[in-house]
Amino acid sequence: MNGPRWMIWTALLAISLGAAPPGSGKDAVSRITLKEVLSIGALDDETLFQWTGVAVDPDGFIYVLDAMDYTLKKFDLRGALVKKTGRRGQGPGEFMIPRLLDASPNFLFATDQNVAGVYVFDRELNFKKKIPCPTLIAHLKALGDDQVAVAVMSFQEPGRILVLNGEGKVLSEIAYFDKDAGVLMDSISFIPDAEGRFYLAYLFQDRIEKWSPDGKRLWSRNLLGGKKAETKKISSFTLPGETCFKDIALDGRGHVFVLGGHLSKAPSRTVFVLNTEGELLTTFTLPDTSHCLYFDRDHSLYARANDGITLKKYRILYE
Amino acid sequence: MNRNEEVLRTVSASRAADRLSRRRARLFILVRAAALTVVSLGLLSRLSSAAPPNKDRPETAAGTDRSCCWVLMDIESFYCAPCLEPLLALCRALPARVQEERVRGILVYEAAAGKERSELRSRIVLKKWQGFRKAHDIRFPAVADTGPFFRGFLKDGIVILLVHEARSVLASYTLPLKSGQLEEIVETLLDRAEGSMRPKSCSSAACRRPCIRRPPPPISFYAERPISRCDIFRRGGGADRTAWPCADPARPCPVPG
Numbered sequence: 001m002n003g004p005r006w007m008i009w010t011a012l013l014a015i016s017l018g019a020a021p022p023g024s025g026k027d028a029v030s031r032i033t034l035k036e037v038l039s040i041g042a043l044d045d046e047t048l049f050q051w052t053g054v055a056v057d058p059d060g061f062i063y064v065l066d067a068m069d070y071t072l073k074k075f076d077l078r079g080a081l082v083k084k085t086g087r088r089g090q091g092p093g094e095f096m097i098p099r100l101l102d103a104s105p106n107f108l109f110a111t112d113q114n115v116a117g118v119y120v121f122d123r124e125l126n127f128k129k130k131i132p133c134p135t136l137i138a139h140l141k142a143l144g145d146d147q148v149a150v151a152v153m154s155f156q157e158p159g160r161i162l163v164l165n166g167e168g169k170v171l172s173e174i175a176y177f178d179k180d181a182g183v184l185m186d187s188i189s190f191i192p193d194a195e196g197r198f199y200l201a202y203l204f205q206d207r208i209e210k211w212s213p214d215g216k217r218l219w220s221r222n223l224l225g226g227k228k229a230e231t232k233k234i235s236s237f238t239l240p241g242e243t244c245f246k247d248i249a250l251d252g253r254g255h256v257f258v259l260g261g262h263l264s265k266a267p268s269r270t271v272f273v274l275n276t277e278g279e280l281l282t283t284f285t286l287p288d289t290s291h292c293l294y295f296d297r298d299h300s301l302y303a304r305a306n307d308g309i310t311l312k313k314y315r316i317l318y319e
Numbered sequence: 320m321n322r323n324e325e326v327l328r329t330v331s332a333s334r335a336a337d338r339l340s341r342r343r344a345r346l347f348i349l350v351r352a353a354a355l356t357v358v359s360l361g362l363l364s365r366l367s368s369a370a371p372p373n374k375d376r377p378e379t380a381a382g383t384d385r386s387c388c389w390v391l392m393d394i395e396s397f398y399c400a401p402c403l404e405p406l407l408a409l410c411r412a413l414p415a416r417v418q419e420e421r422v423r424g425i426l427v428y429e430a431a432a433g434k435e436r437s438e439l440r441s442r443i444v445l446k447k448w449q450g451f452r453k454a455h456d457i458r459f460p461a462v463a464d465t466g467p468f469f470r471g472f473l474k475d476g477i478v479i480l481l482v483h484e485a486r487s488v489l490a491s492y493t494l495p496l497k498s499g500q501l502e503e504i505v506e507t508l509l510d511r512a513e514g515s516m517r518p519k520s521c522s523s524a525a526c527r528r529p530c531i532r533r534p535p536p537p538i539s540f541y542a543e544r545p546i547s548r549c550d551i552f553r554r555g556g557g558a559d560r561t562a563w564p565c566a567d568p569a570r571p572c573p574v575p576g
Binding site: 043046049050066067068069070071087088096097113114306307308309 | 397398400439440442443446447449450451453454455
């Protein structure tokens with residue numbers, strides 16, 4: 001009789017102290033600091049000119065898309081250039097505006113801004129194929145060697161997240177935006193977790209959301225006090241002129257990292273750290289402005305510096 | 320001295336002080352204007368030195384019968400395909416020597432607060448240009464500038480100024496170009512060059528000159544396509560031009576002539 005009571009009291013105490021199962025993201029992180037461990041590209045070398053996308057393979061090799069010289073570059077663990085491929089064009093392995101990049105265990109997935117499809121390369125940077133996509137791609141994440149998730153947008157219908165197989169067949173779909181709130185207002189960055197749930201950061205709205213794999217919104221949060229992005233009129237379109245958020249990433253320890261945009265305290269530098277329930281744990285500031293956040297398997301954070309000429313790798317120190 | 324005289328003296332003294340401060344202000348404005356003029360002239364001479372006299376060509380007495388081309392660019396406009404394609408077409412159409420001697424790029428950028436940050440920004444812009452120039456084998460060099468002179472011309476995207484050697488602007492073109500404007504710019508630059516600069520014939524298989532006879536992409540390529548979200552952000556494109564192999568205007572002409 002005493003045994004179960006003791007267990008109940010212990011459980012209640014644990015709940016009241018905020019303990020939670022590992023991976024739920026409810027650990028008490030109060031402060032985050034960054035320690036720079038690697039820097040690729042400098043003002044006086046010819047390594048990077050304007051990197052746009054970054055990905056890291058399971059062996060730690062770093063891949064970067066460079067929009068200024070239209071290449072995909074591979075760096076070793078120390079940041080030395082191993083190989084590069086690509087040039088301007090529309091043929092296999094060529095880019096017009098290289099933009100998004102992600103890696104699965106054996107392949108790299110890249111997008112060209114104005115191409116409705118995903119280019120697949122192997123880890124030696126050999127072009128393998130193009131996965132067709134119904135429309136232009138706003139965001140991309142690899143789910144495996146033969147599966148990618150893409151955010152697609154068009155004028156005709158609101159934004160959706162599609163899970164595609166290697167042939168471009170739509171395996172599942174999340175219609176995260178159900179009403180017409182204006183052009184581009186459905187623009188998102190997203191990150192899937194290991195269970196297939198999606199975390200969304202709206203680029204032009206103060207909204208962070210979590211969605212289940214079957215397309216149900218689990219929660220929605222504001223981080224900027226409901227601030228609204230200013231709009232401006234271009235031709236006949238009313239368009240947002242400022243970003244609320246720029247990117248979203250998961251550190252593998254149950255923390256959601258959201259990079260603030262123009263409306264955050266330090267534009268393009270403030271990072272909001274949430275748990276998996278969307279509660280704000282802390283914020284920190286990147287040393288330089290960035291357009292994206294990327295975590296590798298070792299939980300190291302990659303971000304931009306020098307306006308895209310430098311890629312920085314940081315170790316995160318949790319307190 | 321009565322009270323009125325005292326007041327009058329005070330007033331006249333204060334008027335004199337006002338006059339003095341106005342003179343000082345005028346002097347300051349004059350000095351500033353002179354300094355700005357010196358800086359502008361320095362920049363102009365730096366740019367015109369961009370087009371040094373050709374030693375192979377007999378100069379006229381005045382030495383002012385040549386025109387050169389200033390390409391005003393915002394780095395962001397490199398993501399705008401409709402702006403970029405005509406610039407690349409111009410580079411393909413001009414022989415390397417003409418580009419080196421007659422064309423100069425001016426990378427117009429927003430100055431950052433503080434001298435150090437502004438210098439850093441300038442180095443970043445030039446570094447990006449370095450990568451872009453290498454990727455496209457562009458031969459003309461460029462300088463970075465934040466001043467209002469060029470910003471006045473560059474409202475959007477890329478602007479090409481045809482400038483006479485005597486420093487007068489002959490024509491200004493905002494990219495994307497209208498029909499015939501590319502040919503106009505090329506012809507102006509080539510017509511003023513000596514005969515050897517102009518590609519006469521590409522019939523020889525040994526011809527290594529850029530293929531001037533290849534027509535530029537039709538204007539519809541730049542303008543008459545459906546508008547897309549990307550256009551709105553000046554990122555260009557729109558249509559999914561993914562047919563492989565494609566006639567990419569960025570590629571060098573595979574067959575001479």
